[in-house]
Amino acid sequence: MKVPISFNKLPTSPSIDKVGVEERVARFQTRSIKNESKRQGLDLVLSMIDLTTLEGKDTPGKVKQMCYKAHHLHDAYAGVPNVAAVCVYPSMVRIAKTALNGTDVKVASVSTAFPSGQSTREIKITDTKFAVDEGADEIDMVISRGKFLAGEYNFVFDEIASIKEACGKARLKVILETGELCTLDNVRKASHIAIYAGADFIKTSTGKIQPAATMQVTYTMLMAIKDYYDATGIMIGMKPAGGISTSKLALHNLVMVKEILGNNWLNNEWFRFGASSLANDVLMQIMKLETGVYQSSDYFSID
Amino acid sequence: MDRVEILKTYKIYIGGAFPRTESGRHYTPLNSKGDPLGNLCLSSRKDVRNAVVAARKAFGSWSERSAFNRGQIIYRIAEMLEGRKEQFISELQKQGSSKAEAEKEVILAIDRIVYYAGWCDKYNQVLSAVNPVSSAHFNFSTYESMGVIGVLAPQATSLIGLVSLLIPAICSGNTAVLIASEKLPLCAITFAEVLNSSDVPGGVVNILTGTLDELAPGLAAHMDVNAFISEPLGSMEIGIAQAAVDNLKRKFSYEADWSSEKSQGLYYISDCLELKTTWHPIENIGGSTSSY
Numbered sequence: 001m002k003v004p005i006s007f008n009k010l011p012t013s014p015s016i017d018k019v020g021v022e023e024r025v026a027r028f029q030t031r032s033i034k035n036e037s038k039r040q041g042l043d044l045v046l047s048m049i050d051l052t053t054l055e056g057k058d059t060p061g062k063v064k065q066m067c068y069k070a071h072h073l074h075d076a077y078a079g080v081p082n083v084a085a086v087c088v089y090p091s092m093v094r095i096a097k098t099a100l101n102g103t104d105v106k107v108a109s110v111s112t113a114f115p116s117g118q119s120t121r122e123i124k125i126t127d128t129k130f131a132v133d134e135g136a137d138e139i140d141m142v143i144s145r146g147k148f149l150a151g152e153y154n155f156v157f158d159e160i161a162s163i164k165e166a167c168g169k170a171r172l173k174v175i176l177e178t179g180e181l182c183t184l185d186n187v188r189k190a191s192h193i194a195i196y197a198g199a200d201f202i203k204t205s206t207g208k209i210q211p212a213a214t215m216q217v218t219y220t221m222l223m224a225i226k227d228y229y230d231a232t233g234i235m236i237g238m239k240p241a242g243g244i245s246t247s248k249l250a251l252h253n254l255v256m257v258k259e260i261l262g263n264n265w266l267n268n269e270w271f272r273f274g275a276s277s278l279a280n281d282v283l284m285q286i287m288k289l290e291t292g293v294y295q296s297s298d299y300f301s302i303d
Numbered sequence: 304m305d306r307v308e309i310l311k312t313y314k315i316y317i318g319g320a321f322p323r324t325e326s327g328r329h330y331t332p333l334n335s336k337g338d339p340l341g342n343l344c345l346s347s348r349k350d351v352r353n354a355v356v357a358a359r360k361a362f363g364s365w366s367e368r369s370a371f372n373r374g375q376i377i378y379r380i381a382e383m384l385e386g387r388k389e390q391f392i393s394e395l396q397k398q399g400s401s402k403a404e405a406e407k408e409v410i411l412a413i414d415r416i417v418y419y420a421g422w423c424d425k426y427n428q429v430l431s432a433v434n435p436v437s438s439a440h441f442n443f444s445t446y447e448s449m450g451v452i453g454v455l456a457p458q459a460t461s462l463i464g465l466v467s468l469l470i471p472a473i474c475s476g477n478t479a480v481l482i483a484s485e486k487l488p489l490c491a492i493t494f495a496e497v498l499n500s501s502d503v504p505g506g507v508v509n510i511l512t513g514t515l516d517e518l519a520p521g522l523a524a525h526m527d528v529n530a531f532i533s534e535p536l537g538s539m540e541i542g543i544a545q546a547a548v549d550n551l552k553r554k555f556s557y558e559a560d561w562s563s564e565k566s567q568g569l570y571y572i573s574d575c576l577e578l579k580t581t582w583h584p585i586e587n588i589g590g591s592t593s594s595y
Contacts, residue, residue, distance in 0.1 A: 293524045294351075294352050294521070294525045297527070299550075
């Protein structure tokens with residue numbers, strides 16, 4: 001069990017060798033994956049997806065449709081796993097929870113004035129408690145990037161700790177929004193702060209800012225998780241989100257997780273993909289392996 | 304001192320770019336004298352896949368362009384081809400044509416492109432119909448583009464065959480993946496260079512070189528390809544037809560002498576179109592008379 005520590009006891013975060021990261025990441029992308037492992041990998045990817053809709057135009061109908069898709073990915077072919085969770089705004093949590101009643105699909109809710117995080121502590125806590133009360137199993141919070149870049153690390157630390165408290169039993173994913181953090185050093189430092197402040201998961205991006213989940217960023221965050229695990233024996237989950245829309249990229253990510261963190265992280269308890277269009281691409285690849293014929297999006301559900 | 308001539312590497316054409324085949328392989332076809340024609344990509348099934356993805360991506364905006372604008376762009380292809388006539392003539396000669404034959408083939412190709420450019424904003428008026436129905440509906444049928452068309456260029460010609468099949472397929476707003484003649488592939492790739500410099504958006508035409516045995520079955524079976532056109536394929540015909548059946552592809556094999564001026568026409572366009580019939584409810588005007 002994680003013991004909260006205060007900010008002044010936080011160990012220092014190491015700096016990052018960007019060139020080294022790029023070389024290592026490039027090597028993950030050259031692994032040859034044979035058909036049998038590919039098939040298993042694709043099933044695993046599907047089971048790790050947080051099917052996401054975070055639009056101003058979301059309606060109850062859209063959320064219900066996505067929830068149906070979450071446990072009926074491709075009814076034309078039996079034996080496809082369900083996704084791990086759906087990810088929605090707090091106002092849609094109750095609808096999603098009702099729609100997913102009786103399934104093993106979890107409901108995650110973004111909170112803390114997502115996506116900018118530009119609001120007061122009280123509002124962020126209220127936002128989080130509302131989502132939890134509505135039935136959210138997981139909370140995806142955003143950090144205050146402005147405060148982080150201004151060097152107010154203790155503010156960011158305390159904020160995460162107070163949201164963790166507001167979460168109760170819900171698991172907390174902390175979104176660093178790496179596209180706004182500018183350097184890998186900052187990504188590493190933010191990961192470090194989030195992990196020590198109480199994050200159960202660290203997550204790259206909101207999906208609203210480019211670049212999002214590049215492999216370099218995910219690698220840096222995985223290394224922060226590994227170092228924490230080596231120091232304390234406590235596992236932290238990882239969720240790259242945004243920009244992962246092809247099976248190939250998702251498989252590269254799995255290779256990276258396996259080689260850095262090992263098999264313990266290769267399940268949806270500890271690793272997730274935040275994505276909206278990835279599921280269909282994975283399904284098309286699975287059907288390609290099953291039928292031997294390249295597929296068309298005409299025969300898969302609309303996202 | 305004699306200069307050593309550089310043997311051109313002909314790359315494939317996918318999504319408006321000229322990549323090498325992902326397989327990294329090449330082949331060197333010879334002409335009847337035994338001289339090498341060039342180094343050509345020996346494309347793989349994955350290149351077919353990439354080409355179909357590029358064609359599908361280009362389909363939306365190409366099919367939504369106005370018919371008139373598509374006509375302008377097709378005409379532009381003819382203009383660019385006219386400007387590079389000499390290069391095509393010399394490539395055809397290299398591949399075994401006499402000078403007179405080569406000139407005739409290039410000129411006919413240019414004229415054929417102009418012919419189809421003219422059809423772009425006219426075929427729908429000629430083909431469409433208002434249908435008499437015995438109910439209170441205004442019923443009309445119009446033609447719409449299908450999607451991605453797989454094209455096997457005729458084997459015996461380098462230029463005129465591919466122009467004769469490709470241009471009518473794309474002039475209605477379809478996009479295409481074309482597999483060049485295996486033994487006479489030079490003009491196909493040079494034609495890609497013409498397309499690339501003539502306002503045809505990237506991905507509308509994608510051209511691969513390689514063997515029919517390797518590329519054609521994958522293209523015919525691809526679920527995201529909506530029609531498959533070629534000349535008669537002999538022993539491959541049945542296999543290709545079976546591969547094409549999964550998504551009910553339209554499949555046409557045209558037996559024609561492509562160098563004849565008669566081997567062009569409206570039906571090469573309409574074969575790659577879908578007929579849409581609309582039933583539009585109206586007031587029953589049949590029994591009523593004017594109130595004036």
